[in-house]
Amino acid sequence: MFRTIEWLDDTSQVRLVNQTKLPLTLEHIVTNSHERIAKSIKIMEIRGAPAIGAAAGMGMALAAIESKARTMGDLLEYLENAANTLNTRPTAVNLTWATTRMLEVAKSVTGSIDDVIQRLIDEAKEIAEEDVRMCRSMGENALEFIKPGYTIQTICNAGSLATVHLGTVGAVVRIAHEKYNGDIKVYSAETRPRQQGARLTVFEFIEDDIDTTLITDGMIGTVFREGRVDCCVVGADRILRTGHIINKIGTYTMAITANYHNIPFYSVAPTSTIDMETNPKDVIIEERDPDEVRIINGEYVTVPDAKVYNPAFDMTPPELIDAIITDRGVVRNPTEEKMRKLFPK
Numbered sequence: 001m002f003r004t005i006e007w008l009d010d011t012s013q014v015r016l017v018n019q020t021k022l023p024l025t026l027e028h029i030v031t032n033s034h035e036r037i038a039k040s041i042k043i044m045e046i047r048g049a050p051a052i053g054a055a056a057g058m059g060m061a062l063a064a065i066e067s068k069a070r071t072m073g074d075l076l077e078y079l080e081n082a083a084n085t086l087n088t089r090p091t092a093v094n095l096t097w098a099t100t101r102m103l104e105v106a107k108s109v110t111g112s113i114d115d116v117i118q119r120l121i122d123e124a125k126e127i128a129e130e131d132v133r134m135c136r137s138m139g140e141n142a143l144e145f146i147k148p149g150y151t152i153q154t155i156c157n158a159g160s161l162a163t164v165h166l167g168t169v170g171a172v173v174r175i176a177h178e179k180y181n182g183d184i185k186v187y188s189a190e191t192r193p194r195q196q197g198a199r200l201t202v203f204e205f206i207e208d209d210i211d212t213t214l215i216t217d218g219m220i221g222t223v224f225r226e227g228r229v230d231c232c233v234v235g236a237d238r239i240l241r242t243g244h245i246i247n248k249i250g251t252y253t254m255a256i257t258a259n260y261h262n263i264p265f266y267s268v269a270p271t272s273t274i275d276m277e278t279n280p281k282d283v284i285i286e287e288r289d290p291d292e293v294r295i296i297n298g299e300y301v302t303v304p305d306a307k308v309y310n311p312a313f314d315m316t317p318p319e320l321i322d323a324i325i326t327d328r329g330v331v332r333n334p335t336e337e338k339m340r341k342l343f344p345k
């Protein structure tokens with residue numbers, strides 16, 4: 001798979017895959033504007049927790065270049081405004097993790113404005129490279145749970161497109177596929193309303209010759225009862241110190257159904273997705289435009305002003321999770337004590 005997002009050194013621009021056009025068209029957006037990056041995050045041209053973190057990091061570097069600031073004070077003010085502009089989705093913690101990290105770097109550098117700008121460009125590129133390394137480590141750490149011949153149920157897209165490269169669930173599947181000579185299968189839930197499973201996960205696994213079957217979200221119970229899958233592997237937009245995971249809407253229902261059928265349920269995520277501060281009741285679950293549910297392919301499929309509830313994410317409690325798999329290691333049967341041991345800060 002190609003990289004989802006890249007920093008172009010020659011022109012100091014950012015290039016990202018426009019995911020709203022996939023799988024039919026592979027189109028890139030190339031920009032030097034942090035506001036354009038913010039728009040891409042908001043309208044989900046780029047999406048997936050680690051990918052929007054990387055985009056926000058690069059957006060901050062673009063903002064530093066754009067600012068034309070002459071004093072450190074002016075630069076920091078511009079960057080703080082840019083961070084607010086870029087933080088357009090409230091649930092995935094990677095977004096604020098990246099903008100905060102970039103602001104801290106800006107505050108810590110001593111030297112000229114040009115030195116600070118260069119340091120921010122380097123940091124944005126490092127966030128992206130780190131993401132690729134973390135994905136590989138997660139994939140390797142997950143191998144102990146995935147046996148040759150396994151069929152893995154997933155939801156949404158936690159593949160290469162949701163990260164800079166490789167994916168979280170994507171790394172688990174790809175590394176197992178490579179290690180077991182292709183003897184791995186995937187069931188991908190369609191993931192209404194934005195269909196990241198149908199549009200993105202199926203697309204990228206088929207590109208990589210991985211045996212993938214698409215189901216609608218309502219088929220999960222039947223697929224589990226018929227013994228078609230061996231385990232569930234999902235990503236996360238935020239993992240709390242309590243072991244709760246927040247992920248794409250439908251994850252909680254999948255976890256309950258997996259639990260009922262004694263199917264192991266794993267969540268895979270990088271350190272940048274861990275939030276040791278927020279309490280479960282304080283997590284903001286993004287509610288998106290009702291028309292995402294009312295309209296399919298540009299046409300209303302319901303009464304145009306039908307009342308709609310459209311939360312983009314849900315929260316799965318630790319008792320339904322067999323293991324949280326991170327780049328740092330694995331937390332089996334997660335508890336706050338075990339989470340604190342792996343993530344002391």
Ligand code: MRU
Nearest residue numbers: 047048049156158162235236248
């Ligand atoms: O609304 P999205 O498409 O940004 O939601 C993405 C997910 O829920 C993914 O499962 C999550 O970000 C993990 S990605 C590695």
